[in-house]
Amino acid sequence: MSSQSAVREAVAVAVAANLPVILWGAPGTGKTSSVLALGARLGLPVEVVVGSIREPSDFSGLPVLRDGGTWFAPPRWAERLAEAGHGLLFLDELTTAPPAVQAAMLRVVLERTVGDLTLPDEVRIVAAANPPDQAADGWDLSAPLANRLIHLHWQVEAADIAEGFATGFAVPEPAPAPGPEAVARARALVGAFLRVRPELVLAVPDGPERAGRGWPSPRSWEMAARAVAACERGPAARTSAACEGGMAARTSAACEGGMADGEVLAELVLGAVGEAAGFELISWLRDLDLPDPQTLLTDPHAPLPTRVDRLYAVLGAVVSHVLADGSPQAWEQAWTVVARVARTAPDVAAGAARSLARGRPAGAALPHTMLELAPILRSAGLLR
Known part of the structure; x- marks a missing residue:
């Protein structure tokens, strides 16, 4: 599996698990078109909200008088998603949004709240951004907003682009959402790991560039656990790793017929908690040999x-x-x-x-x- 294919599948798995993700990549590399194609494949209405042309009130709501009190009226894009009952909210060009707009997005990403409207649980969130030095009037992503997202690196590979031009660009197969038992099992595994590596529970980065990507916190470890659960029942693996029947195989190896490709799991875990902590968790999971x-x-x-x-x-x-x-x-x-x-x-x-x-x-x-x-x-x- 190429790196770009792994990222595409990681996005599909994250959307199925209702994990908010952000795609980092250069302008003109197909991030927006890929998200729109995924939404169409899943039958989800997609609302595209571009950060550079929005105000804080587009996320926190516009105060208006209603029934003798103040109502923070949501924008039309939020009302349309609420009326549909499901959908995909695509926050595009996040690094062109100034800090005040990013701050207003916090409740949207974490709580699905826009003004006084709460979006349905079935609304998925995907974001995209260019690195600040490649964005028009770019801003670093704030640490609180970055910690609410799984960060995926959108890479362009010549072979994938050539094949896409010739036969059409592939859209990943829909992935099933992880069930409660899978989520509980994955949370138990991640919790066991953090017992032996407590210093990794929280590691706030010391610089704006690192703070604007994935880093360890209780919130991002929760996302990593849900990613492990989603991969346990994700798309069939394309590698030849064999499932031995134990829990470790079902959780960390790329098992044929039941486990998402190991690259997909790595993309999601590293994107949630950062490379250093993420590699430690993946290595620990791979070395487990637990009875059923x-x-x-x-x-x-x-x-x-x-x-x-x-x-x-x-x-x-x-x-x-x-x-x-x-x-x-x-x-x-x-x-x-x-x-x-x-x-x-x-x-x-x-x-x-x-x-x-x-x-x-x-x-x-x-x-x-x-x-x-x-x-x-x-x-x-x-x-x-």
Whole structure:
């Protein structure tokens, strides 16, 4: 897969997962036409909003009197998206928007709020920008706005352009949205990684140029986790990496038939949290070798990992699986796994016990294994 193809697929995966992305590239390289083609392929109405010709009130709303109070009236483009109930908002030429306009965009990107109107959840956001030195009257992207977007580098490759001229430019296949269980499992994995690399939770860049791209924060790690989940059930891989059936393969390798290409995952993760932190997460995921949660629930003798970070990851995956399953049987079986971990790593087991206790399904009995967990449950604040 070429770099440009990977970025195109990354945009499609991000749109399916409702992750806001920004395409960085030189003028005239097809960013706008590609987004319009993707919207048409998905059957989404596309509203193009160009930053250079907008005022802050185009995003924060224009104050007007209504019913004896002040109403911040949204612009027509926002009303059209709200009436449609879904769509794609394309914020073009972001680096031509002055700081006041960028500040007004913050709630739009994060909360889907325009004035006193809240856009439907099914409205996706894609942005595009030229590097400030290539934009007309360019401005650096502000750090708060940059941290709300996944940054993708739009590259032009001669072979892709030549093939596009000859046969038409390809539009990626629509990607399915990740389900709640996949998102919960991915969040557990990213959380386990951050337990062993806590210094990466927040790393605010020290210069305007770096601050205007992807960097680590709790918000961008959340986007990275959703990207991992989206790739788990994304387009089929085009590489020959084999799926061994374990969780690590489903989460980090480019598995045929179930996992998006590894390049697509890398584009999204690095675009969310930056290269340094992103490469560490991808490398950590690739080295994981975790048993399947269902195997652990049904086989009380299935081997468990010994490393603490892997124990955090596997227990997080078990809890996510059980809460998504919702059955009393799975919930009761999970306490056996927690008890096994508690014998060697009580601190790891305490967090999982807290999450399980909060998610107890109706009709679930308290298993006898909870008796051996009494000290753990007390430390987790679940017993007095």
